[in-house]
Amino acid sequence: MYKHPKIAIVGGSLTGPTLALLLLRAGFDDLTLYDAAPALATRTGGVMSLENTALDVLATIGIPQREIVTGRSDTIAQITVRNRRPIKTTRIPYPGRFTTWALLHAALRARLPGSVLHLGTRIVGLHESVRGPVVVRADGSSEPADLVVFADGRNSIGRRLLDPGRQTCYSGCVAHRGTSSRPGDPSGDFRRYDLGQGGQFNLAPVPGGQDWIFGLNASPNEFRAWFGVSPGERSYVTDGQIGGSARSRLDQEAVDRLPAAEAHLVVSTRRRAAVAIMDVDPPTSMVWPIGAGYAVLLGDALAPPRPVTARGANAGIEQAAGLVQCLRHGQLGDDLRDWERHCLPDAVATLERGLLISSRLGLGTSHTIPVLDGARR
Structure with a gap:
């Protein structure tokens, strides 16, 4: 016992x-x-995102939603983008809330x-x-x-x-992220952009601005060229470790694939981070x-x-x-x-x-x- x-x-x-x-x-x-x-x-x-089950657990230890939830919306706006133009938006209720x-x-x-x-x-x-x-x-x-x-x-x-x-393996994908001080959409929705093959962009309100995540493919050689190390050596890359070639490539991807407002948001964000997505x-x-x-x-x-x-x-x-x-x-x-x-x-x-x-x-x-x-x- x-x-x-x-x-x-x-x-x-x-x-x-x-x-x-x-x-x-x-x-x-x-x-x-x-x-x-x-x-x-x-x-x-x-x-x-925190599902209602997780929110209920947190409530039992004295953490109310009002302390951690970033906005009033519990909706995901699924936006289909082709040729940099939003062609369809579907609003999906999410069984939970969003935090950071x-x-x-x-x-x-x-x-x-x-x-x-x-x-x-x-x-x-x-x-x-x-x-x-x-x-x-x-x-x-x-x-x-x-x-x-x-x-x-x-x-x-x-x-x-x-x-x-x-075994730990590199997935071939990098999640770039940044936080902008620009105010978000008045709806407060979490926005997920379907960019077609090889990319996804998420945008959500956070205190003081918006948080974005841009998922893009990168080979091990490309990762090393951008960040100076292999994905296995450093899976999390801080702002100070992101060189000019990595910034330029991400800026170009944003301009080529995102609607104009979202592309400008990425390009104007100076402090960034990147995570090599690893599989186990x-x-x-x-x-x-x-x-x-x-x-x-x-x-x-x-x-x-x-x-x-x-x-x-x-x-x-x-x-x-x-x-x-x-x-x-x-x-x-x-x-x-x-x-x-x-x-x-x-x-x-x-x-x-x-x-x-x-x-x-x-x-x-x-x-x-x-x-x-x-x-x-």
Whole structure:
């Protein structure tokens, strides 16, 4: 029986803090959340969608919609563009609301007790003891636990430690994004532009302006030419790492493919970022016995879906809620396996759905491109 398990959570973006707050609410107070970042992140933009199920989970830990929702609309305007002209608009109700990474991250962090949150602590290893797993910090120190939860995102150290056989591949697609201070459409709708094969453009209101994401194909050689590294070496490219050729290429794509107003929005946005979309082999497990304890993968650490699914944050939040429910029963082994049987098929199906949607849009290659195992991401 594990009525009061010692729990270590690795990862402080969205899923990890959500899990920590759910655990505290359920009475699990022997808890530590490790985050490699030295301080509260101040990243702006990063528009994302939250389904009603995820919003309900967040409400249980005291995060109301009014604190994180960016606009009044719950509608997606699907706009078909050909030859730079919008030819059809379909408004689709979305079963949820829209927020940004920054708003949700700040709301979660503000509610975490300082005694739980260990900032600037990078976990680099996992050892086995008689009692259970032992997390190893970058400074060489270690800490035992009954349960270790890796919620450390797409480039998860937990996945590399627990499931090293799963290959990471470059999809052949890059998501460029930026935030403009120009006011958005009065409707407040999330706008998705179908550009035909090989491109998609999303535009959404955020506090102080609009956030845009421009998905475009790029071969590994093109990625290296634009950003100076391969996708496997650096999947996230910050503004300071984006050179003139990458900016010029994106500007030209915007002028060639987007309506005039949207193209001007992209070209006039000076601060940008780019993300190489990486695929990971589908998981066959979420739970690993370590001595007398366990380790699990959660959210993007388990199975990072392509952004076109809009399921990344939603899946992590839903899995976290299910994990807390199973821990309430006090039998880690059997209940964790039940949780795995419930969550794993949906995680695999979401990966497959991302490939299907991307294929329909002509985004990425028909086969993914392997990257070197252990490369800096």
